[in-house]
Each structure stands twice: as structure tokens, then as C-alpha cells.
Amino acid sequence: MTTLVALRAPKWHVHAACRNADREIDWIDAELGSKAAKGCKEICRLCPVRLTCAITALTRDESYGVWGGMDQVDREALRHADAQIAA
Known part of the structure; x- marks a missing residue:
């Protein structure tokens, strides 16, 4: 049996500057x-949620x-700098 999982964007996404950006911009595959x-x-x-977005990316x-x-x-x-500080 296949289970479908509904994916919901975090609430902060509604405030992200990229939400209304040009759809031609490839945020994931930009070289x-x-x-x-x-x-x-x-x-x-x-972007008003830049820090939250960055923390999300680092956490994930x-x-x-x-x-x-x-x-x-x-x-x-x-990440490397953080590892150096922690060492």
C-alpha cells in the first residue's frame, strides 16, 4: 500500500522575497x-526571512x-568554521 504525505511549506515562506520572484530563476540548480x-x-x-531561511538550510x-x-x-x-570553533 502506498502512503501519500502532504507537504506543507513552513509559515515563513509566505514572507520570503523569492516567493514572488521570476519563476525562470532556478534557485536549486543555479551554478x-x-x-x-x-x-x-x-x-x-x-529578504525579511533571510536568516530563518539560512538556518533552515543549515539545519537540514x-x-x-x-x-x-x-x-x-x-x-x-x-559548517567548517563552526567545526573549527567547536574543536
């Missing part, structure tokens, strides 16, 4: 350093995309 990735980061720059260990103005390289650098 590092590309014009698309820079565009995503620019939209994030003034997101490997792809731009979250809270950070791409995967930014998030990995932050």
Missing part, C-alpha cells in the same frame, strides 16, 4: 558563481541551491 546564482543572492539580500544540511543568500559553498564554509 555556482553564475548570473542566476548572483541574481538569487541579490533577491535574498533584502541542504546541499544544493541558494538559501538565505548562501550557496552550497557558503554553507560548507560556515
